[in-house]
Amino acid sequence: MKIILDIESVRYPLTGIGRYTLTLARELVKPSCLHHVQLLVSPFEKPIETAAELEHYANKRLVQQGAVTLKKSDYASSWRSFFVVGFIEHVMLRVRGILRYLYYKYKEWCLIGLLKKSGECAFHGPNYHLAPKIKKSVVTLHDLSVLRHPEHHPKDRTDFWTTEIYN
16 A cells, blocks of 8 residues: 655654654655555655655755844834834734645645545645545644644634634
């Protein structure tokens, strides 16, 4: 049987679900595994099928990209800049929510195409994502804090996951 595993959660910083997914992927691509495995990276990259490709991908994704972050004290020297930055942060949260929604809809569309080409297969989405329109799929819900304690998460994230899980 062919198994398709979504490994998009393997990235810096390596979180609990990323570590779980990487460990599962490493076991599934071992030569002793009896199944044909494809590791789905993103809609923009071809699936990974060998242990060497997986290690190359993991090493590339787990290196921090040297992001620059600003502290509030760097830009909040005046009340005007404080309000301007606050407004920009508010707009960016809205934009991020829209972009996240569009990305996952595009990913879903690409996944449907991949699953049609793959024929009989099982899909595992370890980071909440259930494959649409497929008979055999598994999803891992590892953390329900977004639903149980929405006050500790950004509103766009709680709205997105409420829609994803309940629909």
